[in-house]
Amino acid sequence: MAGVRALVIDDERRMAAAIRRGLEAEGFSVELAFDGEDGLHLAREGTFDVVILDIMLPKVSGYEVCRRMREAEIWVPILMLSAKDGEYDQADGLDLGADDYLTKPFSFVVLVARVRALLRRAAVPRPAVLRAGDLLLDPARREASRAGTPLSLTPREFALLEFLMRRPGEVVSKPEILRHVWDAHYDGDPNVVEVYVGYLRRKIDTPFGRGALQTIRGMGYRLAGDGG
Incomplete structure (x- = not known):
């Protein structure tokens, strides 16, 4: 993909160099950083189309790099890399604003496919705080409230x-939610979505006498744009 600029932030120098060679063979222009501090500086000063970010970094962790980038309203797509494979590690990265997550060791073919998918989606400016009526969510600070609570x-x-607050008033299907909130390659029980919608409804609606999170039979789920 000629003209595409990628920033790779990974303290494993051999890994970073291998990713660079592979991406350059695909036509990318690639810059490397080997710690979170330098990576964050380059992300702030440069103009990149995608960032490939390791979680375990010296000086500043990948989680913190991601959080500070989003806090600074740098919306370039971020693919996080980690030797960890726990679902909560993935969730933490996604909560902080990462767009996708890949566990080491990985196939370079898969990495390139994930990067291409992120570039097709393109970076969309994201508000610092999401609102739906009196329901507020701050992705950078990982805080949410309803009616001030x-x-x-x-x-x-x-x-x-x-995910739902970024698509207020839209009906989103179970497969869409699995792809974006769980994993693009999730192959577990799809009914996990229904379970978590129930959990969420009991926290954001029931205590406040609201009905913002709606089930649209046969289609999926919708969060009312006015907060219900």
């Missing part, structure tokens, strides 16, 4: 609410 959400519940 803080909401205690698990990482997965937070990610689900954020």
